[in-house]
Amino acid sequence: MQNKKINTIIFDLGAVLIDWNPRHLYRKIFSSEEEMENFLRDVCTSDWNETQDEGRTLAEGTELLVNSFPHHEENIRAYYGRWDEMLGGEIEGTKNILHRLKESGQYKLYALTNWSDETFPIAWAMYPSLHWFDGIVVSGKEKMRKPAHAFFQLLLDRYNADAHTSLFIDDNLRNVLAAREFGIDTILFESPEQLKTALENRSIII
Template structure:
């Protein structure tokens, strides 16, 4: 590798903790076709992403209920049952992150997350408090893969982008980090992450 890695930056959702909006809705909307239509047309990924960008849940719910009043209960259920969408951590990748910290590496986190649900996650998953710090999109109102969020994170935590390794499960976010001058790897599972880290000369 051309640059030695001095900073390791983890994404959170689907890297350290599991996230699946379908989990509570399998109970709330048992019919699969109806449930898929609900996510495709009402509580869409794009709608939820705006909460990651800093929009309040109250604003988000009001917006959708105005156009889909018959679905008000299911729209409000998204936030009400959010805790069911994040049922567990990925022990393998959490162990890797904690091992890097214990080995003396500089570890931070950079995540697309609504501010209030991140605060909830931090209470439930104590390992989220172990890294040196975190940039939460909902707090700064910028989301990955916007170039600004990588620059803000680097400036906030004093990172040299060329010496920073970003780990994310979404290819667009990995590319966003590369475009910002970072090094980055696409997270698939703990085994491939361990191999990726070894390629960069990092061990836990």
């Protein structure tokens, strides 16, 4: 806990508020879980996807993999060609928490997300809850991403927020540890129920 009262809450989006998961798509493509997991581990990896999140174009990232794994060309092109099928909707429990925080009027609400600037507008058009934030910082637009301290600093500077009165919520331990090192209070997201309890323990919601 911080000594100062929390007045700013910063959310991650994917797997916290928005159910984004490439498995939603690739379960339609592969005949077995093992085959799918091997593909996501060895071909369309999380590190590869995060490079697009950091600003590399989808076309460049796709062609790089097609050249390296030509026998997987169709499946690689599906990653962004059918990207909207990776979206499973808003995570209702988190959406309800965000709505309560918004309605309270007590907190500035921001999102700090590792997300391609080319795909984020699709989610923005689909999900009303994204419009409840006072500001969203998208890694693909800024050409930097979590866990870089500079990315946290960018949000704080842009919205005149103080690290010591901010709370950051993310499902990725790497990002949570980086925020903690930066002096921001953190919650490692596991489920909406666990998040609600953590916020209640901080007397942020009652």
